[in-house]
Amino acid sequence: MELSAASGGAALLGGTAAQAAPRPAGGPPPLGPVVIGPADPRYVELTTRGHNGRFTGSPDVVHLVGSAEQVVRAVEEAARDRKRIAVRSGGHCFEGFVDDPAVRVLVDVSEMAAVSHDPERELFAVESGATLGRVYRTLYLGWGVTLPGGGCPTVGVGGHVAGGGYGALSRRYGLVVDHLYGVEVVVVDRSGRARIVEATRDSTGAERELWWAHTGGGGGTFGVVTRYLFRSPGASGAPGGLLPRPPAAVRSVSLGWQWQDLDREAFVRLLRVHGDWHRRHAGVDSPYAELSSGLTLGHRASGRITVDAALDASRPRAGELLDAFVAELTGAVAAPYTVTAATTPWLKSVLGGVQWPGGARFKSKSTLLRTPWNDRQAGVLHTYLNRGGEEFATAGVYLTFLGGRINTVRPDATAMPHRDCLFSVVHEALWGEERQTEGQLAWVRGLYRELHADTGGVPVPDEANGGAYLNYPDTDLADPRWNTSGVPWSTLYHRGNHRRLQRAKERWDPLDLFHHALSVRPPERFSSRRPGRGPTLGPH
Ligand SMILES: Cc1cc2nc3c(=O)[nH]c(=O)nc-3n(C[C@H](O)[C@H](O)[C@H](O)COP(=O)(O)OP(=O)(O)OC[C@H]3O[C@@H](n4cnc5c(N)ncnc54)[C@H](O)[C@@H]3O)c2cc1C
Incomplete structure (x- = not known):
């Protein structure tokens, strides 16, 4: 229309x-x-x-x-x-x-x-x-x-x-x-x-x-x-x-371990138990179908590893379910841990979170996992999260539980194709000063490349990986120095939906006026390698 x-x-x-x-009638002019x-x-x-x-x-x-x-x-x-x-x-x-x-x-x-x-x-x-x-x-x-x-x-x-x-x-x-x-x-x-x-x-x-x-x-x-x-x-x-109704309140738990209490073996075991628990409860038929859950692996310099999970507080047995979750995770390793629980009105829980510091420099790299990290990958995480000193205190790896209703939608029903993933992972370096840039980039790029060493340094869609999330764009995926898989960035982000997106692009932005390093390009301008450097046709 x-x-x-x-x-x-x-x-x-x-x-x-x-x-x-309609726009509000009689209101102030825009x-x-x-x-x-x-x-x-x-x-x-x-x-x-x-x-x-x-x-x-x-x-x-x-x-x-x-x-x-x-x-x-x-x-x-x-x-x-x-x-x-x-x-x-x-x-x-x-x-x-x-x-x-x-x-x-x-x-x-x-x-x-x-x-x-x-x-x-x-x-x-x-x-x-x-x-x-x-x-x-x-x-x-x-x-x-x-x-x-x-x-x-x-x-x-x-x-x-x-x-x-x-x-x-x-x-x-x-x-x-x-x-x-x-x-x-x-x-x-x-x-x-x-x-x-x-x-x-x-x-x-x-x-x-x-x-x-x-x-x-x-x-x-x-x-x-x-x-x-x-x-x-x-x-x-x-x-x-017309739209979903949020819970009136959420019941949440926060679990924490100190790096100093976890040796490499305990760390790998903790990730194994964490991954296995989430795999068992990813489906919509699980009593945990509505659980939100995130794992924060802060760099050793930050001190801590945390798991935060929440359920609708009005759900029958919400407290019991969360207790069972905590028991399984804390039973994984003999290390001491802290646990806190709270019930918070929903909107407060959403708006009251810690604000991320704007203006800092960061590089984030995305992986969508279909299965938990394997032990080799857990070992890589352990190595990198213990590498370097205080300058990495704000670096970390953040894993969010997916599945549930997300995965009940067909991959082509929307342009977002990743409807079979278990976790979304963000690997992130965050720093303040320009002079730190090289070292911080090297850290996060090295971590990511080693995690995906079996698939050319990137999460090529297969049984273990879904690809990467477009809202966490990473131009390295289009750079042959960092993506040696031979699989183009467009497949990592769009999987089977890329060609259809290109057709929409041709129809609705034939001049390719709106573009950036990882935008969908019309076929004649598409480069699987060098971002944003197609033939220089058109008005820019
Ligand atoms: C701290 C932080 C937390 C985040 N948490 C989450 C999360 O929990 N879940 C999640 O899914 N994502 C999350 N994201 C990612 C977020 O969804 C993306 O970064 C998103 O693209 C940001 O949109 P924006 O409008 O704020 O950014 P902008 O920088 O304004 O825009 C991002 C891109 O969208 C384009 N764009 C913006 N407005 C328009 C428009 N009106 N029309 C067309 N194109 C437009 C821009 O040109 C640009 O290419 C997070 C990001 C950050 C930094």
Whole structure:
């Protein structure tokens, strides 16, 4: 469905699908257009919003947009002037896609952050600049519902949703994109004309493919999303029934061991027991089907290894189930441990977490595991987590339990193909100063390469690995120095969905105006090796 920019997106130009959720009538006019150049004191605020201190962009201009119509104008201008464009929402990208020095025009959607219910269409509309914290708060306090998204409240929906989105409620309710009804996107045709398109799960033909491409195909790739529309499949009626309802409170346990109390053998045994327990309870038929569980393997310099798990506090026998979980894990090794338990109102548990330090430099590498680490890999983890001193106190490996409802969805039902994985793993180095960069990168790259030594240094999809998660992008996967598997990065991220994503790309961004090092490229520009260096056709 195409929407007229001049009409505020409310008028239908073609197609028969229902109209976009109306914007609040009679409210204040939207902010902007605010167009900011390097001489403006606000420029530095907007060009340093990125979470990863390794990257700072230097665009000619930043468009702080307040409406989809302003996005149309900014995008059309960039296409006309053949300038490289990028869009930023929450700024949590792991890589420098938005802050690439080649980007000349930055569209910042962070002031478009409304969350509203449309009673006529029976859906929720979330503007693409909203943060997860804002979305959780408004959806829950307003209507008692939520989305099963990530745990960091300052992540933006702009990138998070387009990449799939998982969090503490995902084993119970699936991924965020499993509840994505539609997208409103500014796209650009071959002539450089920009327009607003709404594409939904109920659309047909190319428009349905545009919706599908946004269910895991990644941000910064097809256009500028201005709004996401949410309604769970099959849901209708009152707002409280349109999206998942979170538990009123969560019962959580936190288990901790000190590195000094674990020798190599005990560490390997602990990981073996942890992995085996989670494998047994990954399915939707387990009494632990709704358990969220994370393992933090901090570097030895941080002192600790922790397991955090939680269940709906109102679930019958929640306390008993958590006690049994704790007993099995703590029984794995003879080392002393600490355990704390708490019951917390749900929204507090989501918004009250420790905030990640923004502005620090980091490099994170993703693996989706289909089976637990084997003993060789546990040994590699032990070696690296004990290598180096205080400068690695903020490095670590973070493992999140997947499975449950996530794995009940067909791999091609959404563009997010990883529907058979047990754990999502993030291997991370995090540091403060430029002079540390080389050593920190070497640590995390070495760890990852050795973990995946049997498959060319990367998690090639097989019986043990699912691949990597697109919302945790890592340009090393497209670099032959670090990926010697012969399997392209696109397979690691998109598996069998890549070709279909390329077709959507060809149709909806024929100029490849929206691109970065790991964006889906049209076939003629696709390089399995060198990120972002296809033939230099087109306007940039
Ligand atoms: C501390 C931290 C915790 C995280 N926790 C989780 C988690 O629990 N679960 C999980 O699934 N992920 C998690 N992530 C990953 C997160 O989902 C991705 O980094 C996500 O892409 C961030 O989106 P953003 O809008 O904040 O970032 P941005 O940097 O603004 O954008 C990321 C990408 O999306 C594009 N993009 C942004 N807005 C738009 C738009 N409106 N239209 C089109 N493209 C757009 C950008 O161009 C860029 O390519 C976490 C990341 C961090 C840093």
